[in-house]
Amino acid sequence: MRTRAATSIAIALLIAMAAASLLILAYGQSPGHVYAVLLGHTWGDRYGLGQVLFKSTPLIFTGLAVAVAFQAGLFNIGAEGQLLVGGLAMALVGARCGGLPAPLAIGLCLAAGALAGAALGALPGWLRARFGAHEVINTIMLNFIAQALALWLGRRFFFVEQTVHTPAIADCARLPALGLAGSAASVGFALALLAAIAVHGLMRHTRLGFELRALGQSATAAAAGGVAIGRAIVVAMALSGGLAGLVGAGTVLGYKGYYEEGIASGSGFMGIAVALLGRNRPLWIVPAALLFGTLAHGGLAVNALVPKEIVEVIQAIVILAIAASSSDLQRLAAQGQR
Amino acid sequence: MELLGLAFALQVLRISVPYALAAMGGTLSERSGVVNLALEGMLLGGAFSATVGSFYGGAAAGVVAGAFGGLLVAALYAWVVLRFGADQIVAGVAINLLALGATRYLLKLIFDSASSSPSVPGFDGAGWAGLFIALTALCVVAIHGWLMLTPGGLRLRAVGDQPAAAHSLGVDVLAVRWRAVLAAGVLAGLGGAWLALDNHGFVDRMSGGRGYIAIAAMIFGRWQPLTATAACLLFGLADALQLNLQTTTTLLPREWVQMLPYVLTMVALVGVAGRSRPPAALGTPFGR
Numbered sequence: 001m002r003t004r005a006a007t008s009i010a011i012a013l014l015i016a017m018a019a020a021s022l023l024i025l026a027y028g029q030s031p032g033h034v035y036a037v038l039l040g041h042t043w044g045d046r047y048g049l050g051q052v053l054f055k056s057t058p059l060i061f062t063g064l065a066v067a068v069a070f071q072a073g074l075f076n077i078g079a080e081g082q083l084l085v086g087g088l089a090m091a092l093v094g095a096r097c098g099g100l101p102a103p104l105a106i107g108l109c110l111a112a113g114a115l116a117g118a119a120l121g122a123l124p125g126w127l128r129a130r131f132g133a134h135e136v137i138n139t140i141m142l143n144f145i146a147q148a149l150a151l152w153l154g155r156r157f158f159f160v161e162q163t164v165h166t167p168a169i170a171d172c173a174r175l176p177a178l179g180l181a182g183s184a185a186s187v188g189f190a191l192a193l194l195a196a197i198a199v200h201g202l203m204r205h206t207r208l209g210f211e212l213r214a215l216g217q218s219a220t221a222a223a224a225g226g227v228a229i230g231r232a233i234v235v236a237m238a239l240s241g242g243l244a245g246l247v248g249a250g251t252v253l254g255y256k257g258y259y260e261e262g263i264a265s266g267s268g269f270m271g272i273a274v275a276l277l278g279r280n281r282p283l284w285i286v287p288a289a290l291l292f293g294t295l296a297h298g299g300l301a302v303n304a305l306v307p308k309e310i311v312e313v314i315q316a317i318v319i320l321a322i323a324a325s326s327s328d329l330q331r332l333a334a335q336g337q338r
Numbered sequence: 339m340e341l342l343g344l345a346f347a348l349q350v351l352r353i354s355v356p357y358a359l360a361a362m363g364g365t366l367s368e369r370s371g372v373v374n375l376a377l378e379g380m381l382l383g384g385a386f387s388a389t390v391g392s393f394y395g396g397a398a399a400g401v402v403a404g405a406f407g408g409l410l411v412a413a414l415y416a417w418v419v420l421r422f423g424a425d426q427i428v429a430g431v432a433i434n435l436l437a438l439g440a441t442r443y444l445l446k447l448i449f450d451s452a453s454s455s456p457s458v459p460g461f462d463g464a465g466w467a468g469l470f471i472a473l474t475a476l477c478v479v480a481i482h483g484w485l486m487l488t489p490g491g492l493r494l495r496a497v498g499d500q501p502a503a504a505h506s507l508g509v510d511v512l513a514v515r516w517r518a519v520l521a522a523g524v525l526a527g528l529g530g531a532w533l534a535l536d537n538h539g540f541v542d543r544m545s546g547g548r549g550y551i552a553i554a555a556m557i558f559g560r561w562q563p564l565t566a567t568a569a570c571l572l573f574g575l576a577d578a579l580q581l582n583l584q585t586t587t588t589l590l591p592r593e594w595v596q597m598l599p600y601v602l603t604m605v606a607l608v609g610v611a612g613r614s615r616p617p618a619a620l621g622t623p624f625g626r
Contacts, residue, residue: 027447075427133607134616136427137557140375140550141600152593272431307446312439319432320414324422 005279005326012277012321016314023313027306034302041301042294048301050183056286056293057185057250058083058264060192062271063278063285064199065121065243070280071203072236073216078124078139079244080268081146082117086245088150089116090252091259092158094169105173109253110191114242120146121241122234129230135237143268151261164261175254186254193286195243200282212236244268273319276326346578352467352536354574355474356381359529360552361559361566362481363522369485369561370518371498371619375430376415377526378549379437384408384530386441389540390448392458397466400458401531408527409520411437416519420512423623434549442542453542460538470532477525482563494518498617501624511624526552554603561616573599 021031042048062079069076076082090113097105124138151164158166178185203209214222215232223229251264274292278284292315299311360377367374384404391403415433418424442452449455461467485491496504497514505511526549533548534540551573559566580595 023443077427077431127604127608131608133604137553137607138604141554141604144547144550144600145597148593148596152591155593156591269431269435272428276428307443307452309439309442309446313436313443316432316436316439320418320424320429320436323424323428323432324418326424 008322008325009277009279011325012318015321016317019317020310020314023310024306029305034305037305038294038298038302042298045181047181047183048297050178050180050185051297052290052293053178053180053189054184054186054250054255054293055296056289057189057192057254058247058267059270059274059289059292060189060196060286061247061249062244062267063274063289064195064282065240066271066275067278067280067282067285068199068203068212068243069236069240070275071216072212072232073219074125074128074233074236074240075136076121076139076237076240076244077136077272078121078142078146078241078268079271080265081139081143082120082241082244083247083264083268084146084150085120086113086117087248087252087263088154088158088166088259089113089245090248091166091169094173094253095167095258096170097173098170100170100172102172105170106175106253109169109173110246110249113245113248113252115245117245118238118242121244122238125234125237128237129233154259154261165256166259168257169253173253174257175249177254184255186250188250188254191246191249192289195246196282196286199243203282208235212239244271270315273315276319276322346582349581350571350574350578351471353577354570355471355532356529356548357552357555357570357573358474358478358567359532360526360549361555361570362478362563363525363529364552364556365559365561365563365566366481366485366494366518366525367522368556368620369498369617370494370515371501371617371622371624372416372419372515372519373426373430373621374415374519374522375427375549375553376411376433377522377552378545378547379415379430379434380408380411380523380526381530381533381545381549382434382437382441382543383411384527385534385544386444386530386540387527388531388534389455389458390444392460392535393455397459397461397535400460400535401470401528404531404534405524405527408523408525408530410523411527412520412523415523416516419623420515420519426621438543441540445540445542455540457538458534460535467536478563478567485563495617498619501619501622505624515624551599554599557616558603558606572602 024031024034042052062083065079066076090109093112094105094109097108120142124135124142127133127138128135154164154166160167175187178187178189203213211222211227211232214225214227215229215236219229247264247267252259256263270292274285274288277291278288295311295315299308302308360381363380364374364377384407387407388400388404392400411433415429418429419426445451445455461470485494493504493509494514497509497511501511530545533544537544552570555569555573556566558569576595576598580592583590583592583595
């Protein structure tokens with residue numbers, strides 16, 4: 001089982017690399033040279049490394065979000081909207097934290113982000129539990145609704161005049177930079193690592209984690225074993241949404257210092273790829289996110305040679321190839337139709 | 339502003355064309371048991387190839403190329419999902435990301451631009467657009483008739499509801515699903531061609547969530563071609579209102595109007611859960 005999973009991931013990465021090489025050749029460049037530049041500008045110097053960590057931070061959170069739902073047999077495509085309301089909530093609380101001790105201010109901001117994301121995640125969970133409405137469609141719909149709602153709220157109440165961003169958060173709510181040659185990496189990355197460890201502990205070593213995994217294995221069996229199915233579905237989706245709501249730790253608290261229209265957009269969908277590549281295991285999410293973070297920053301680094309869009313193509317191919325070769329997923333897919 | 343005028347009605351129709359074509363594709367695909375989130379990517383692929391076709395061979399070539407582009411995206415989706423049994427939701431999302439990245443890459447490769455193609459021949463004058471709208475309407479009626487009234491349509495619905503039973507009666511489940519997904523690609527590709535040719539060129543991300551709106555309309559229309567098209571017209575009406583209200587009044591914030599189709603779909607999903615169900619085998623792979 002484990003070796004099959006490893007093989008399917010290795011094959012997926014090879015296919016993606018072959019496709020990338022073709023696209024690079026089509027653009028008249030040498031794949032070897034492009035890969036060397038990409039590696040040199042990401043893991044080759046401190047600034048590049050910092051940017052990789054910065055780009056990976058949101059992906060760890062969204063990857064964890066998708067993975068938690070997946071382990072409970074649910075599909076959260078709504079991370080995109082959840083990270084957005086979470087980021088907005090963080091920025092709004094952060095702007096009102098002036099004068100508080102830093103740990104308290106940061107704690108309040110994180111809680112606000114997690115709560116907003118959790119609320120947006122819990123809603124489709126509840127609709128699924130109460131009415132049997134499929135969470136996939138509802139989370140997709142909520143992505144669009146959250147986008148329009150945040151824009152309306154911002155324009156009507158919060159954005160600084162003539163801009164699409166909120167006022168700056170108080171200095172005490174800012175997460176310190178990691179000091180990697182002026183890169184955007186902040187303590188937010190460390191928080192993402194902590195989240196991965198916490199989720200690992202929760203899923204492996206607590207009653208709640210056991211119940212959620214039981215739900216993912218078989219709802220009927222879980223119910224027979226005494227799990228309150230409806231409640232577990234809502235909790236799983238809220239937990240998932242809350243993790244996505246923390247994305248702002250890296251972008252809002254650690255880098256920009258405010259919420260901006262479109263901030264971290266795309267991280268939600270990419271979280272699906274990260275979760276797949278990490279086999280839905282919280283600790284494996286981290287290297288998977290680092291790989292996608294490397295590609296994201298590396299794409300910018302090689303943009304002078306080849307279009308950075310090649311990276312988007314590669315990421316999509318990785319998802320397709322893993323989905324096509326993964327037996328685990330097929331089992332989950334079959335269960336999704338309960 | 340004259341809300342009930344002919345010009346307004348025409349605007350609603352223009353906006354609804356890609357919705358309706360994509361929703362027809364979605365309906366065929368989902369009635370055969372294959373979830374189709376990839377409509378968004380098929381629209382985008384269709385729009386881009388229509389632009390390339392029109393750039394080199396004029397508007398008519400653009401229409402053909404658009405259908406072909408949609409077909410190509412659909413073929414990749416069908417191959418991954420039907421040949422390898424990949425999760426249809428994951429694969430659909432991935433196809434959409436792929437279409438987004440690939441069209442941008444090709445935009446740079448072919449037109450050397452990061453955001454839009456040069457202006458290409460499109461639908462000039464009322465003739466072309468009118469013909470396209472009329473053909474779309476005809477297409478909707480034909481698909482409804484075929485799906486609901488003919489043996490072929492019955493087979494497709496059987497494959498979506500009871501694949502094992504259909505298989506035991508000698509229906510080739512996978513072949514039916516392949517055809518349904520490819521047809522969805524052609525239809526959504528034509529929808530994309532409309533977008534590009536109506537706009538006289540391709541713009542990055544020009545599908546703008548229309549594939550998801552089409553899925554919403556299909557669900558709102560309970561997986562039936564005629565009612566799904568009615569939902570498309572409703573959503574098109576909301577769009578047109580938004581475009582006009584934006585310039586004239588502040589009666590309703592435009593973001594609220596933007597939300598409308600999505601909120602309606604959620605309400606519909608909850609409301610119809612008891613009365614109307616998706617095809618029973620939707621999303622379930624079928625092994626030979």
